[in-house]
Amino acid sequence: MHRARGLGRAGVGMAISIVALLLVVRSVDLVTAWNVLLTASPQWIALLVAFVIADVLLRAVRWRVLLLPLGQVRLGDATASLLVGYLANNVLPARLGEVVRSHDLGMRTGISRAAILGTIVVERAIDTLVVISIASVAILVLSVRGVVASAVLVGLAVTALMVVAIAVGILAHRLPGAARIARFLDRWPRVRHVLTRLRDGLRVASNPRTLAAAIVLTVASWSCTVLAFAAAAQAVGVEPTMGQAALLAAGTNLATAIPAAPGYVGTFELAAITIATSVGIDRESALAFAVLVHVTTLLITSIGGALALARRGRRVHDQETVPATGSRSDA
Secondary structure (H helix, E strand, C coil): CHHHHHHHHHHHHHHHHHHHHHHHHHHCCHHHHHHHHHCCCHHHHHHHHHHHHHHHHHHHHHHHHHHCCCCCCCHHHHHHHHHHHHHHHHHCCCCCHHHHHHHHHHHHHCCCHHHHHHHHHHHHHHHHHHHHHHHHHHHHHHCCCCHHHHHHHHHHHHHHHHHHHHHHHHCHHHCCCHHHHHHHHCCCHHHHHHHHHHHHHHHHHHCHHHHHHHHHHHHHHHHHHHHHHHHHHHHCCCCCCHHHHHHHHHHHHHHCCCCCCHHHCCHHHHHHHHHHHHCCCCHHHHHHHHHHHHHHHHHHHHHHHHHHHHHHHHHHHHHHHHHHHHHHHHC
């Protein structure tokens, strides 16, 4: 049953991506877009790569900050697990990469996977809050209306729901009826244990210093994303304002919340074209720089994730062979 449900979600995501790609193909002159892409400046592409890498590193630092109340985690382990999660998101549907990275970091550190998943929920809420704030300011500055503004309002509502959900998770033991629910969950000790650990992860949001540091790092990482879009646009001859680049960065990220094929293929490009045309950028150039950003991000996160997995596999192999070598030496 679970497998059928998962296949159903994957099928819906594939269908949405196909529709998005068809809309892109129908609205853009692909030959012109390809020719624009071929003229991309290597210098600006190099800057794009640098900003994407900086973005990933800042997100790894932020995650480590959120994890500190649970235990000491090396920045290398946080970065490796983050990249493994991104790799999973690139090849699996339904954002399963978030579950994969919590499992990966749990294997590396011994910290409860449920608690780690709680920190990821907090991270997602902070991300969404900052993205919506960036998009709202950009919309006001650029006086954008229509579907783009409506999407930001929906995102604002989702952010409010996420904040409420986290607050409920943190304060669940104080809510009316909590004792009755706890007694009910005593029938399934494993479930209660997982929910308790999940709450431990969510509780990092109640630490003001941790939360403030995470918000500052989130603003810094999204600044890199905005600059990455600006560099990609400059690479194909478009000179966007910072407001336009910010709206493109925020809007394409919000589009990744829509069920889609692995790697958000189609929905990312359609969102970029829709937003770009709303601020006066032609569709062909928009598709060209959207592809640049998308492909660069997918390549960096996929290669990084594959290397992190290979390194972990090598470490596990070394740990398994050391005892065997030691026993032979003693003999």
